[in-house]
Amino acid sequence: MTTPAPIAVALDAPDLETAARWAGLVTPHVSTVKVGLELYLRYGPDVIASVRGASGVRVFLDLKLHDIPNTVAAAARAVARLKPAILTVHAAGGPAMVQAAVAAAPDAQIAAVTLLTSLSDADLREIGIQGPPDDAVRRMAAVAVGAGAQALVCSPREVAALRAEVGPGITLITPGVRPAGADAQDQARVATPEDAIANGADLLVIGRPITGAPDPGAAAASIAATLRRMTDKE
Numbered sequence: 001m002t003t004p005a006p007i008a009v010a011l012d013a014p015d016l017e018t019a020a021r022w023a024g025l026v027t028p029h030v031s032t033v034k035v036g037l038e039l040y041l042r043y044g045p046d047v048i049a050s051v052r053g054a055s056g057v058r059v060f061l062d063l064k065l066h067d068i069p070n071t072v073a074a075a076a077r078a079v080a081r082l083k084p085a086i087l088t089v090h091a092a093g094g095p096a097m098v099q100a101a102v103a104a105a106p107d108a109q110i111a112a113v114t115l116l117t118s119l120s121d122a123d124l125r126e127i128g129i130q131g132p133p134d135d136a137v138r139r140m141a142a143v144a145v146g147a148g149a150q151a152l153v154c155s156p157r158e159v160a161a162l163r164a165e166v167g168p169g170i171t172l173i174t175p176g177v178r179p180a181g182a183d184a185q186d187q188a189r190v191a192t193p194e195d196a197i198a199n200g201a202d203l204l205v206i207g208r209p210i211t212g213a214p215d216p217g218a219a220a221a222s223i224a225a226t227l228r229r230m231t232d233k234e
C-alpha cells in the first residue's frame with residue numbers, strides 16, 4: 001500500500017450516486033475528498049456519510065462561509081457534528097468572523113479562502129484589488145492566521161509568497177491545479193501539480209481533471225504517482 005497523495009478531489013457532481021462512485025474510485029490514491037456547495041445544497045448533511053463510505057477517507061467540507069460572526073459561528077457549529085477534517089470560510093469576512101468559526105468548530109481545520117483562483121488580474125482590478133495578487137493574498141492570510149485559521153486556500157501562483165509569510169505551521173491548500181496541457185476551464189490563476197507542491201502547497205484541490213477523465217481512479221493514480229516521483233527524488 002502506498003501513502004495516499006496530498007490531493008483533495010473536488011466531488012462536484014450533480015448527484016449523490018456519481019459523487020459516491022468517484023469517491024470510491026479515488027480514495028485508494030488520495031488523502032481527501034471535498035464536498036462543495038453543489039452537493040451540500042442539494043443533499044444536505046447526509047452527503048458526508050455517503051462520500052466518506054466504508055473507507056473513512058478525510059472529508060473537506062467546502063461551504064466558504066461568509067457572513068457576520070454570529071451567523072458563521074452558528075453555521076460552523078451546525079456542521080461541526082459532521083466531523084469534517086477541513087471547513088472553509090472566506091478570509092474577507094474579517095478577523096472576528098474567522099475567529100467565530102474557529103471557536104465553533106474546534107475539531108475541524110478552518111481554512112480561510114483568500115482570493116478565488118477563478119479571478120484574473122483584470123477581475124481583481126475591477127473589484128478594487130490593486131497590485132499583484134500576492135500582496136492581497138498575504139494581507140488576507142495574515143488576518144486569518146491572526147484570528148486562528150490553521151489553513152489557507154490560495155492559488156498555486158501565490159503559494160510560495162504565502163509560505164514565506166506564514167511559515168511552516170500553516171496548511172496551504174491550492175485549487176487551480178491543472179496537469180500540463182489540461183484546459184484551465186473557469187480557473188484563471190493555475191499551475192501544475194508539480195509546481196504547486198514545489199512551491200510549498202500541502203494539499204492540492206483537483207476536480208475536473210480527475211472527475212472528468214474517462215477513468216477518475218486512473219487519473220488520480222497518475223497525478224499521485226507524479227507527486228510521489230518528486231518526493232522520491234528529494
Ligand SMILES: O=C(O)c1cc(=O)[nH]c(=O)n1[C@@H]1O[C@H](COP(=O)(O)O)[C@@H](O)[C@H]1O
Pocket residue numbers: 010012036062064088113115116117118153154175176177185187205206207208209
Ligand atoms: O475553496 C476551494 O476549494 C476553492 C477555492 C478557490 O479559490 N478556487 C476553487 O476552485 N475552489 C474549489 O476547488 C475546486 C476546483 O475544481 P476544478 O477546477 O474542477 O479542479 C472547486 O470545487 C472549487 O469550488
